[in-house]
Amino acid sequence: MSCCAPGAEMALDVAGAASVLPSSQEIKLASRPLGGDLYQTDLSVPAVHCAACIQTIETAIGKLNRVEGARVSLSTKRVSVRWRGDEVPSFVAALGRLGYQAHLFDPVIDEKDKTLSELIRAVAVAGFAAGNIMLLSVSVWSGAEGATRDLFHWISALIAIPALAFAGGIYFRSAWNALRHGRMNMDVPIAVGVSLAYAISLYETINHGDHAYFDASVSLLFFLLIGRTLDHVMRERARTAVKGLSRLAARGAMVLRGDGMRDYLPVGEIEPGMQLLIAAGERIPVDGNIVEGSSDLDCSLVSGESTPRTVALGEKVQAGTLNLTGPLTMAATAAAKDSFLAEMVRLMEAAEGSRTQYRRIADRVSALYAPVVHLTAFLTFLGWMAATGDWHKATTIAIAVLIITCPCALGLAVPIVLVVAARRLFESGIMVKDGSAMERLASVDTAVFDKTGTLTLGRPHLVNASSIDPTMLAIAADMAAHSRHPFSRAIAGFAGFSGQPKLESFSEYPGFGIEASGAGNTWRLGRRGWAGWKARTGGEGKLSGSGGTVLSRNGIISASFAFKDALRPDAKAAIEQLKDAGLSVEMLSGDTAKACSEVAETLGVDRFVPAMLPSGKVKQIETLAKDGHKVLMVGDGLNDTPALGAADVSIAPATAADIGRNAADFVFLRESLLAIPFALDVSRKAGRLIRQNIAIAIIYNAVAVPIAILGHVTPLIAAIAMSASSLLVIGNALRLHGFALAEATSAPSATRSGIRAPVQQS
């Protein structure tokens, strides 16, 4: 553990206030049986990053009782543990002792990535075929004649068959799919070009002709597959990173049976009427009523309220809220599929359905490109027929036109830029989950923010620490360390002074505060009315903070604390940069008008609407869209999820609710809000490069097509022209990396706090 100091490098405190070890029932629920009494549990451990980490974890967990073995995957930052028996070994706690925070993630997503292995296999086959055919082609170009040339052509034809069948299949299927639905995509001209090139070459080979295009047809596939595979790898990496984030929705709950038995059931099996035990630190799994106990609930993820709500007997609680201070017994009133969460999912799906389908630039270009190319080839055929009447010659030349226009450069123009851009963003902790997301982000003109948890951190921060007597503050911090309430957490951060009276027998009164005794005094930290039961005023009684949290000695108030929801780091700078980029910024929040206006004023947000319901947010975004705006939505709560679905493009922080993270196009993992202007900037540059690349590809065609129409294209010329244009396009895309480097040196402020240098270059 010497070198690592886990957690120090990645400023990612997702668990934050809610960091509770998953219970063993929860782990068991997430484990996979491997047959016999063998189980496998996969845990996400974000702090793993070097060989020492791997060794420490694998040996420490391997030593535990009943553990068969543990294997760390550094690429995905996961640990899979195989264990036997009924009881779950305490490997999460063991990891915690080593200093690694571990959490469960959805087990369903752990399926092998079939597309990726198919793509890699296709690249390997196409690469093998392209290499060997090129070897034979070079011999033909350098003067092989007669029987030798025919032999080489025949061998090339044989090698090309598996490449076309296996590697080309990906393009043929995609092209067929598009055509069947009456659409056009880039794969249609590719499929047509490749298969026609093969067909005419075969015909030439049979008739002892001197031109065969096997090399063109296979190396085209090889290049395009490389682009496609990189694209897939990049997106998959982003998805894995997002899925590895800790799960915020409850996985299950302890059900109290009529006969006093307790059972841990998964969320899906909880039915209305069941009694559930919710410990402090757990999330409420379904809607219900409280039948016993009282506590404070953190509703920030559900409604956007920043102040915890005190709940007591008989009150309603919503699924997704976090129980902070006291254990509760609740009666479920709805099954999970009818709960608040499910309602949000339905709203989101409706919003997504009504959103206009975005057509990607590449598809729009190919819808124009393919007909033009195919028409040109056809006209060439007619022209040569009219001029010479030679059927064979006209066909050969027409197909040469198709081959030379086969959109190798065009097929690479978009994906290669997106791969470079996505990698830039990935290194800055921004995950891009959808290929078209960057194209959409580049075109937005309005940014809509949620407040709690997005512009702010969603956790309070003590604002009057300097005006509080240090001894009192130390006592309060000592007491606060015993509670999970967000206010307590904020105060506990100020611990560390010594010399205060020693306190003992701490007890927490859910909904009120903490009591402790020391040196004959009774100290209370909590609500003003409860803690200061005797007092009219104490020392600083006038300063009433939010909720009026005070520290009292024997009922007399001796300090009071004021809190504010802390703004996200660089929120102001981020908003300014967005405005400089020409966006208008709005804020939609479920919180009170007072809390909203304070934040809006500090940050310079133009317009805000407080106290919004989830459906209200969707309506607001739809109105903006109707006025012709392209809207970016940034939000984290369950209540923002429908709005995330309704907007043209959406961004969520890593601390967002699970479905919000899944719905968003981008997820940023670091705390700084500068991630948003940065993503916008990279997307706009990528958009510019994509247009340049398409222009390059079209200019190449404008030069090459006349040569082909006049009948001067040989396989050698085709190979050179196609490779040259592809290299040009790739080189242009790599300039994006250059831009970013130049900027990092000229504007160090952007890299200072938020967009930190990558943790590890892989």
Added chain:
Amino acid sequence: MTTLVYLLPVALFLGGLGLSGFLWALRSGQYEDLDGAAERILIDRDDEPER
């Protein structure tokens, strides 16, 4: 010309060997954790209990 009778099969066989080697490595999971594989060579594998 006659040398081609040997050379072509030899070239194709070697290429095919490389390809099947790659596919085997892919199937046996050697490409699943590239970052981890790079770091694991640094771990000492001696099984002596105490040094």
